[in-house]
Amino acid sequence: MIINLQGRKFSISLESSAAYFLAFLWVLPLIYALWAAFHPAEYATRFELFAPLTLDNFATAWEQAPFARYFLNTFLLVTSILLVQFVLCTLAAYSFARFEFPGKSIAFGLVLIQLMIMPEVLIVENYTTMSNLGLVDSILAIGLPYMASAFGIFLLRQTFKTIPHELEDAAKIEGCSLWQILWKVYVPLARPTYVAFGLVSISYHWNNFLWPLVITNSVTTRPLTVGLAIFGAPESGVDWSIITAGTLLAVAPLLVAFLLFQRQFVQSFMHAGIK
């Protein structure tokens, strides 16, 4: 018994030290970025505890690249995707969850297939489509392929299905139309799911890089991620202090949001376990 208990203690401590180690590895780049960004360039690769602090790097980065414009682009991108996703996914999920129509299972099968395909696979196809629509190099083109999110449809459908039929019946008796039932019963009751999906969507599209890189080629459309990559590319000269300052500028809003909404974030990713 005692040996067993000690063995268990040992394995638990082994597990937690491994977890600490991984967490440390994960946070290391961020710590380095913080160090380099707040110190003059000569301390970028040198550790000295009392090195002078400075904000100059941020000022330089902000002046060297149109970060304000990039922020605006990313903000427009993320909010427009999210708004359209909410509308489309809500309507699709409502019909999948509560209505019978011919071809329903086939349509839902297609949605599930979309869930299993990585969007990166379709880059060429998507580019052709955007080009045919004449949308290349626009913010809309970055967002359009993601707006009918299969993940969102699936998530909301599952949530709507858990809402008791009795509530819908009660709303019908009280005189609600189908739209009112959706708006007054389903949407408010699915609020935690909307929050979860919103957080997942925002963080995904804030960080999305490959597709925006392919589809945009001007300052007025580039999101932060692409702008940052160009800013930090070797051909523009490597100055770690300024690059890290730019990076921190780019991730700051999401980082702050993460710290504020930490609990909802973790819950939402658990909730959205299939992602």
Added chain:
Amino acid sequence: MSAIELQGVSKIWGETTAVNNVSFSIDQGTFAVLLGPSGCGKSTSLRMISGLEEISKGSLFIGGEDATIASPADRNLSMVFQNYALFPHLNVEENILFGLKVRNTPKQLQKERLKKVAEQVGLEQLLDRKPAQLSGGQRQRVALARAIIAENPICLMDEPLSNLDAKLRHIMRVEIRALQQRLGMTVIYVTHDQAEAMSMADKVILMCDGKVEQEGTPEELYNKPATTFAAAFIGTPPMNLIDPVACGLDKKISQNQQDNFLIGIRPEDIVLSNENGLKAELISADYLGADTVVTAKIQDQEILVRTPGKVTITKPTSTRLQWPVKSVHVFDKSTGKRNDNIEVLPI
């Protein structure tokens, strides 16, 4: 003019017929109870009246107007659901006012009605609570308030008390009945609990296998059950149905066609006696407090007897059973229908 009238209403799902050619009418201001075992079609009938379920065949009249295909919102009725169906994201006040808001009732009128209704059901102190913060009985009151605030003439209730404990259920029974009489509402109330039906109803509609078995006042159902099903369903414990031939009673019941009948006697009509009556053996006793339900046996037939006070039976004891002639009900063995034409002889 009746408030609600069903004419040959059926509900058919593919192969199964849940409600089969049901007709009844309910007068204005009546407390009507749809009673029956689970799966008898009573809830389906109620949902067809509410419009939540389509009527497959037949027609429905509400207030004299054909409402067979009217939408639930146009039927001028309200409904109380088994699990209360309160909106969890709204507080008590918003839940009660839900329907009035949907129908864009003026704010002033909403306020007046809310005040009145909250008082009637005793919810004044709880208006800003969420349903999750309420007890079962309070939730039931909110559901009731939501049903009566629209001042619809008809209120449908689908087993509204089945989630409450026995004591609360009794209190709510009395309150619902009092509320119905004060407001003069027509109520259709679905339940499987015959005691609930007997204590609340002006009119009981007893259903079985999708058909109406018997309709009438609680007294009629108790005193003159139309079928063996009605006889066995109403009353606790249910009526004894005895095959006279198997008990050697054939000569004592009637002179003719003895083997085609069943006789029914309520446990509370049978008296245990030492001198005369039918010979029987007492097997066991169930003590209920005010009285005891004794299981007796005549040959192979079990007969329940309700007798006052406490009776203890440790080993089979022989006794005699007696009952008055007027408490014997006679049913057709093959159809199960009541037959009042048979003359019953005293034992």
